[in-house]
Amino acid sequence: MSRLAEQAYLRTRLAIMRENLIEADRLAExxxxxxxxxxxxxxxDEFDGSGSPGQRLAAFERAQLQSWLDELSALLRPLEGSxxxxxxxxxxxxxxxxIKALVxxxxxxxxxxxxxxxxxxxxxxxxLNIEELLxxxxxxxxxxxxxxxxxxxxxxxxLRRYEENPDPFLLDATLDQQFYxxxxxxxxxxxxxxxxxxxxxxxxxxxxxxxVWSLRYRFNYFLQPSEVLYLAIDGGxxxxxxxxxxxxxxxxxAEACAQLPAHLLxxxxxxxxxxxxxVALKHDIERYAMRVLRVSPSVLTSALAYLxxxxxxxxxxxxxxxxxxxxxxxxxLLASLDQLHGVHG
Amino acid sequence: xxxxxDMRHVTLKLMRNDLPRASLVLAELETFVPxxxxxxxxxxxxxxxxxxxxxxRRAWGYLDRLTGLLGEQPPADPSRSFPTPHxxxxxxxxxWLASSWxxxxxxxxxxxxxxxxxxxxxxLEQSLEDxxxxxxxxxxxxxxxxxxxxxxxxxxADNLDRLREILTLSGHLILxxxxxxxxxxxxxxxEKHRSDVLDSVLRAAAFQPLAIPESFDSNPxxxxxxxxxxxxxxxxxxxxVLRKIADWxxxxxxxxxxxxxxxxAAEPYASLHGAARTRGALGVLQxxxxxxxxxxxxxxxxxxxxxxxxxxxxxxxxxxxxxxxxQVQGRGLLKPFAILVQQYGVPRFGEFDPTLLFAVTFACMFxxxxxxxxxxxxxxxxxxxxxxxxxxxxxxxxxxxxSSMLFGWLYGSIFGVEHWIHPLWIAPMSDxxxxxSVALAWGVGFLTLGSGIAIRNRLLSGDQGGxxxxxxxxxxxxxxxxxxxxxxxxxxxxGFPLVSTVAVLLTLTLIAVYHWxxxxxPLGERIVTVFIETYEIVIGYxxxxxxxxxxxxxxxxxxxxxxxxFTLADGMxxxxxxxxxxxxxxxxxxxxxxxxxxQTLRLEYYEGFSRYFYGDGTPYRPLRVGRSxxx
Numbered sequence: 001m002s003r004l005a006e007q008a009y010l011r012t013r014l015a016i017m018r019e020n021l022i023e024a025d026r027l028a029e030x031x032x033x034x035x036x037x038x039x040x041x042x043x044x045d046e047f048d049g050s051g052s053p054g055q056r057l058a059a060f061e062r063a064q065l066q067s068w069l070d071e072l073s074a075l076l077r078p079l080e081g082s083x084x085x086x087x088x089x090x091x092x093x094x095x096x097x098x099i100k101a102l103v104x105x106x107x108x109x110x111x112x113x114x115x116x117x118x119x120x121x122x123x124x125x126x127x128l129n130i131e132e133l134l135x136x137x138x139x140x141x142x143x144x145x146x147x148x149x150x151x152x153x154x155x156x157x158x159l160r161r162y163e164e165n166p167d168p169f170l171l172d173a174t175l176d177q178q179f180y181x182x183x184x185x186x187x188x189x190x191x192x193x194x195x196x197x198x199x200x201x202x203x204x205x206x207x208x209x210x211x212v213w214s215l216r217y218r219f220n221y222f223l224q225p226s227e228v229l230y231l232a233i234d235g236g237x238x239x240x241x242x243x244x245x246x247x248x249x250x251x252x253x254a255e256a257c258a259q260l261p262a263h264l265l266x267x268x269x270x271x272x273x274x275x276x277x278x279v280a281l282k283h284d285i286e287r288y289a290m291r292v293l294r295v296s297p298s299v300l301t302s303a304l305a306y307l308x309x310x311x312x313x314x315x316x317x318x319x320x321x322x323x324x325x326x327x328x329x330x331x332x333l334l335a336s337l338d339q340l341h342g343v344h345g
Numbered sequence: 346x347x348x349x350x351d352m353r354h355v356t357l358k359l360m361r362n363d364l365p366r367a368s369l370v371l372a373e374l375e376t377f378v379p380x381x382x383x384x385x386x387x388x389x390x391x392x393x394x395x396x397x398x399x400x401x402r403r404a405w406g407y408l409d410r411l412t413g414l415l416g417e418q419p420p421a422d423p424s425r426s427f428p429t430p431h432x433x434x435x436x437x438x439x440x441w442l443a444s445s446w447x448x449x450x451x452x453x454x455x456x457x458x459x460x461x462x463x464x465x466x467x468x469l470e471q472s473l474e475d476x477x478x479x480x481x482x483x484x485x486x487x488x489x490x491x492x493x494x495x496x497x498x499x500x501x502a503d504n505l506d507r508l509r510e511i512l513t514l515s516g517h518l519i520l521x522x523x524x525x526x527x528x529x530x531x532x533x534x535x536e537k538h539r540s541d542v543l544d545s546v547l548r549a550a551a552f553q554p555l556a557i558p559e560s561f562d563s564n565p566x567x568x569x570x571x572x573x574x575x576x577x578x579x580x581x582x583x584x585x586v587l588r589k590i591a592d593w594x595x596x597x598x599x600x601x602x603x604x605x606x607x608x609x610a611a612e613p614y615a616s617l618h619g620a621a622r623t624r625g626a627l628g629v630l631q632x633x634x635x636x637x638x639x640x641x642x643x644x645x646x647x648x649x650x651x652x653x654x655x656x657x658x659x660x661x662x663x664x665x666x667x668x669x670x671x672q673v674q675g676r677g678l679l680k681p682f683a684i685l686v687q688q689y690g691v692p693r694f695g696e697f698d699p700t701l702l703f704a705v706t707f708a709c710m711f712x713x714x715x716x717x718x719x720x721x722x723x724x725x726x727x728x729x730x731x732x733x734x735x736x737x738x739x740x741x742x743x744x745x746x747x748s749s750m751l752f753g754w755l756y757g758s759i760f761g762v763e764h765w766i767h768p769l770w771i772a773p774m775s776d777x778x779x780x781x782s783v784a785l786a787w788g789v790g791f792l793t794l795g796s797g798i799a800i801r802n803r804l805l806s807g808d809q810g811g812x813x814x815x816x817x818x819x820x821x822x823x824x825x826x827x828x829x830x831x832x833x834x835x836x837x838x839x840g841f842p843l844v845s846t847v848a849v850l851l852t853l854t855l856i857a858v859y860h861w862x863x864x865x866x867p868l869g870e871r872i873v874t875v876f877i878e879t880y881e882i883v884i885g886y887x888x889x890x891x892x893x894x895x896x897x898x899x900x901x902x903x904x905x906x907x908x909x910x911f912t913l914a915d916g917m918x919x920x921x922x923x924x925x926x927x928x929x930x931x932x933x934x935x936x937x938x939x940x941x942x943x944q945t946l947r948l949e950y951y952e953g954f955s956r957y958f959y960g961d962g963t964p965y966r967p968l969r970v971g972r973s974x975x976x
Contacts, residue, residue, distance in 0.1 A: 135406030137450070144457075156527075157501055157551040170549060226515040227545035230507060245514055 009078045010299045014306055017071055018293065021306075022313045030317070031333055035324045044321050053325050054117070060321060062121050064314045065094070071310065075303045082189040083300045086198070089183050090307060094120045095128045096175050099151065102130075103158075104168055106139040154178055169221065173213070173231040180206055184235040190300065197298035201305060203237025204288060207264065208281040210236050210244060215256060215274045218248045225249050238264045286312060348692035348962065349671035351636045354380065354661055357646070359654035361628040364393060364621055365430045365614040368630065370649045372613035372968040373427070374642055378633040378670040379620030379968055389622035389629055394614055397432060400439045401615040404608055405972070407442035411601065414453050415594045418601055427970060428603075430611035438604045445601075449593060455586045462579055464528075468499050469555050470572060472530045475523040494540045496533045496547065498554040505529050508550045515542050530555070609971045616968070632968075633670050634658070661694060663807065669694035672965035678744070679704055680737040689950055690960020695805045697798045699958055704744065706791065706953070707945055712748030713784075714899035714941045716773075717907075719760035720934050721749025745942070756900070760930055761907020773900040780897035788893025789829060791952065792886065796822040799957035806959070814859035816882050817956045824852035825886040856882060889952050899941055906933050 022030075030038060039045040047056040047063070072091055076084055098119045105115030112134050119130055128149055136142040146155035154174050180202075187198045210232045217223040217231060225248040232244055238261050239247075250256040257271040265271070269280035289305035296302045323333035355377075359367055371377035412418065428434070500508060502524070508531075509519050517535035524530045531552075535543050594601075614621070621630050634642060636658070643656050661669045671692050673683040682704040692698050715721070728735060728742025735742060753759065757768025773780050796817045803812035813819050831845030860875045910929030914922045954960065 131402060132406065132409075135403055137446075140454075141410075153501065153503055157504075160501075160551045160553055173549075224542050224545035226511055226542050227549045229514065230511045230546050230549040241510070241514070 007299050010075060010303055013074060014293065014299070014302055017074075017306060017310075020071070020313075021309055022317065027313075027316055027320070031320050031330075038321065038324055042317055042321055044325075057318075057322055057325055058117055061318050064318060065120055068307070068310055068314055072307060075307070079300075082186060082191075083194065086183070086186040086190065086300070087303065087307070088125055089179075089186050090304060092126055093179060094122055095126050096179050098122070098128065098130055099133075099146070099175060100168070100172055102133050102142060103139060103171055106136065106142050107168060109138075151175070151178070169217070170231070173217075176209065176213075177231070177233050180209070180233045180235060194298040194300045197292070197296050197301040198304060199235075200237060201289065201292055201301055201308075203235060204285050205308070206233050207236040207239045208278070208285060209233060210239055211247070211260075211264070211281065212274060212278045214244060214248050215253065215277070218256070219253050219274070282312075348673070348696050348698040349669050349694045349965070352633050352661065352669050352671070352694065353636050353639060353658040354665070354669075355632060355634045355639065355642075355656060355658045356385075357630040357654060357656050359628050359630070359650065360652040361393065361623045361626050363650045363652050363654065364623070364628045364630065365397075365432070365611065366649055366651075367646060367654070368614035368617055368621070368968070369427055369430060369610050369970065370645050371630070371632075371642065372970045374638060374645065375967050375969055376635055376638045377642070377968050378966060379617050379630075380632045380668070381617070381619030382631075382668070383619060383622075384631060385622050385629055389624045389627065391623045392619050393621055393623045393628065394617060397435065397611070398615040400435050401608060401611050404435070404439040404442050404604070407439075407446045408601075408604060408608065410446055410453070411442065411449060414449055414456075415590060415601075418598065418605060425606070427610035428607055430607060430614060434607060435611055438607050441600070442604055445597065449590070452586050452590050452593075456583070459579055459583045459586065463576075465553070465555070466572065466575055466579070468524075468528065468530060469557075471524065472497060472555055473557075473568070475521065475530060492537050494535045494537045494543060496543065496552070496554060497530075497557065498547075498552050499524070499528045499530050500547075500550050500552045502527050502529050504550045505531070508546065508552075511546055512543075515539070515546065517543055517546075612971060613968050666694040666806070667961070668963055670965040670967075671696075671698075671962040673698060673700055678740045681741040682707065684737070685946070685949075686954075687964075689954050690958065691962040691964045693802075693806065693959050693962040696802050696959055696962065697957065699798075699954065702794075703949055703953070707949060708744045708748040710787075710896060710945045710948060711745045711941060712752035713787075713896050714944065715745075715749050715903060715938060716752025716756040716900060717758045717761065717903065718750045718753035718766075719758075720930070720938070721746045721751075721753050723930075723934055724749060724938060752900075758904070758907075761904070761910065761933070763904070772904075773897070774904045777897070777901055780900060781894055784893050784895070784897035785890060787896060788890045788952075791893065791948075792889055792956070793822065793826070795953050795956040796825075802957055802959065810859065810863070814856050816878075816885060820852040820855050821882045821886070823848055824856070824883065827852065828883070828887075829890075853879060853883075889956075892948065892952055895944055895948075899937075899944065903933070903937060906937060 030041060033041065039048075042060075043063075044056070044060050047059045069091065072087060076087055079087065101118045102115060105118070116134055119134075122128065122130070133142055133145050136145055140159065143155045143159045146152070147159070149155075154171070157174060158171050183202060184199070184206075187195060187202055190198060214228050214232055217228045218225065223231075225245065228248045229241060229245055232241065234241075236244075243259075243261055246259045247256045250259060253274065254271075257277070260271075265277070265280055266284050269284075270276040271280070286309065289308050292305040293302050293309065296305070320333065357367060357371075505519075505522065512519060512533065512535075515535075516539065517533060519531050520534050521532040522529055533543065533547070617630070620632055621628060623629070639656070639658050646654055646656065671694055673686055673691065679700050683700050686692075686698075686700050686703055712721075723746075725743055725746025728739045728746060731742075732739040754766070755768060755770040757763055757766050757772055759765050763772050763774075771779065799817040800812045800819050800822070803809075803815070803818070808815075811818060815821070827845045827848035831841040831849070834840065834842050834845070857875050857879045860878050861871065864871045864874050866874055907929075910926065910933065913929065914925040917925055
């Protein structure tokens with residue numbers, strides 16, 4: 001497909017797919033619905049015969065994810081080369097989530113069935129053999145199996161560290177570093193027309209990830225500033241390493257927030273807690289992604305923005321259904337919704 | 346020619362306990378394709394085998410790890426039939442494999458640890474060499490210092506840049522880096538009072554400290570002895586572990602081979618999913634089987650099953666035609682062409698299987714574009730010489746080579762020389778216009794045949810509208826032929842005949858009316874759509890016809906390239922002449938041969954398949970014994 005045809009196809013596809021995005025008002029409407037109405041509106045009632053509530057929720061989540069992956073496949077169809085590789089890399093975040101779930105499950109010595117329920121069903125182009133990893137005896141065995149995959153480097157490092165302490169957060173951070181590192185590498189291989197636009201979007205996502213996780217590592221896990229800096233991801237838009245160092249060198253959250261660059265957060269952002277900061281950054285990225293989807297000259301960036309937004313919607317919808325199935329109070333639901341709606345980096 | 350036309354839907358009614366055995370029997374036939382639609386969900390609500398499948402997967406996991414430790418097992422005796430994969434037997438095997446792995450896992454762990462110790466020892470020896478070269482007093486490095494904090498150890502090479510940057514920011518230094526593989530040996534220095542900072546960063550960077558032997562600085566001979574002793578101890582330790590493994594293997598190799606055979610036999614049942622359903626003691630297995638295999642399958646089941654069964658078959662219903670698995674005709678000479686057809690898609694049930702037509706037209710078009718006895722002979726020989734590497738694609742080379750030789754004989758061309766033999770038909774350069782006319786005529790024939798097949802395929806799929814009025818449909822074909830006939834008449838100076846005019850107007854009207862009725866767009870958009878779609882049908886046929894002119898163009902191109910090679914060669918001395926001729930001919934065979942192949946495939950796929958081939962059928966993947974099904 002020529003570049004012109006590729007652009008036309010993607011623009012048309014995105015214009016149609018944009019209808020799938022759920023507006024904030026609609027989400028609020030769904031959150032306020034009684035269970036039966038919500039089940040019909042969200043499509044959860046299609047899973048009525050799928051066993052226990054937990055199994056139905058898992059089936060619903062998988063179906064939602066499957067629709068996200070189907071849309072991704074449709075967007076991938078006309079793409080070749082670096083553009084295709086970039087979007088495929090974005091999808092591989094589910095591989096990452098599966099590995100994290102597997103490691104935590106094995107550390108916690110959970111039964112395989114329980115771990116399996118927390119895993120995503122992955123499409124063919126993501127070729128991690130979950131079954132083999134699941135059938136391992138323990139974390140060490142899992143990491144050895146992982147050495148036979150493209151996560152070899154991480155698994156080898158994790159195995160070396162395992163002797164001292166099986167730190168899931170260190171592994172998580174290394175996995176995220178590899179994921180974003182590869183994403184930024186692939187973005188760097190794009191044509192100049194797409195490259196700057198897409199790096200801008202990814203940079204915002206990386207900024208959010210770096211800030212939120214650095215603050216968590218620093219003030220919740222009490223890591224040393226240097227270690228926090230080591231675990232940060234390169235490629236942020238505003239928050240480079242020097243700026244991040246100033247933030248994590250502070251002794252309290254308030255002092256750290258005072259060191260943040262002025263244009264990182266919206267003016268009205270609540271910085272009283274890391275969670276609130278996270279919400280503010282997520283909403284900011286969401287607004288930016290929506291603008292990119294509508295007006296970006298780079299159709300590839302619009303496609304990535306759509307995938308980011310759509311994933312946020314899916315997570316929000318799932319959170320609402322999950323809360324209603326388990327009978328959570330409205331305020332808990334709204335709080336979790338506030339956290340979930342937006343970007344999940 | 347009708348793809349998958351002998352396929353029947355079969356339902357095997359049997360007792361639940363016989364399901365694993367029946368699955369194995371059907372898998373051994375290698376012709377049964379499971380159908381996991383919930384057709385009998387109301388009568389037989391249970392899908393059996395979930396626990397069975399989990400056991401099989403778990404058992405394979407243990408067996409794989411045992412194989413990784415013990416090495417590949419010798420293949421099972423092929424004369425031995427597969428055992429019936431009863432559940433109890435599977436459970437027993439799975440438990441045995443689990444306990445075997447528990448028994449062997451410490452050896453596996455010990456081997457990993459020994460390997461790690463070897464690696465560390467190697468790094469240590471290297472480090473000592475590095476520091477000897479640097480003339481650093483390691484005795485002082487090892488000791489306690491009041492202000493200085495120094496660490497010697499290894500990190501993964503990927504982490505070095507990041508670590509260097511972060512250590513710089515935290516006031517530490519990497520004094521020395523050595524090593525070239527995935528691991529780097531480093532010497533880090535910093536202030537003593539900030540050792541906690543250094544600890545945390547090094548931990549994140551997967552730093553492993555190296556323990557420097559006490560004897561390093563005092564006595565080089567003692568150091569060498571100490572390292573040698575460590576290595577010897579590791580060798581002995583490994584020897585003991587390997588002996589243990591070998592002993593266990595020799596005691597259990599028969600049992601391991603049996604376990605593998607049982608798991609292979611269990612695979613078909615484990616991979617059935619919804620194709621098997623049960624209620625109480627009753628079970629059903631449904632799928633697709635070629636009609637010619639049904640009696641054989643019945644006989645095999647009769648010989649193998651202990652309890653009564655009933656095998657019923659029926660023709661596929663109209664609504665399930667798209668689900669019928671279709672095997673592309675592709676044995677022997679046709680195999681490479683079947684692979685190329687499947688690159689495009691799988692024929693629908695009952696659809697025209699294009700493999701044979703593809704093979705014939707591919708050979709003809711390749712030969713027409715690349716007609717040369719010498720060059721064709723080289724392609725033929727290359728195919729035969731490289732037959733082991735090319736496997737089934739040898740036939741494609743042979744056919745292309747033979748066709749090229751045949752056309753070379755018709756064109757009178759041997760390695761581009763056109764005066765060695767008299768052409769049986771015509772030398773392309775002698776009458777290019779005639780060649781172009783022939784190519785056009787071939788194209789018209791090809792497109793007409795393609796449209797004929799498209800009409801038939803659409804009728805079979807129940808798409809009468811498409812068969813009559815769609816692109817490539819009956820009226821589009823009449824329109825094309827009428828236009829073509831009229832234009833030929835005009836070119837011959839006899840004007841556009843009335844018959845053609847009437848046919849053109851009539852078919853155009855019918856097609857436009859059809860599209861008008863099919864469209865649900867608003868008036869303005871409808872007018873535009875109908876106009877564009879009708880126009881596209883006309884222009885599409887004409888453009889496709891012209892596309893075939895490349896057949897003549899490449900036959901002329903072949904002669905022109907050969908002439909260019911001769912001209913270059915003639916301008917050189919004896920040696921240069923022959924070198925140019927040889928290299929020029931290689932160039933023609935490789936480059937032009939490749940281009941012609943691509944052009945032929947393009948004509949086949951774009952002008953042929955896209956016109957008449959749906960290619961969205963269900964691939965034929967029969968149940969088989971062995972590992973591949975669930976992996």
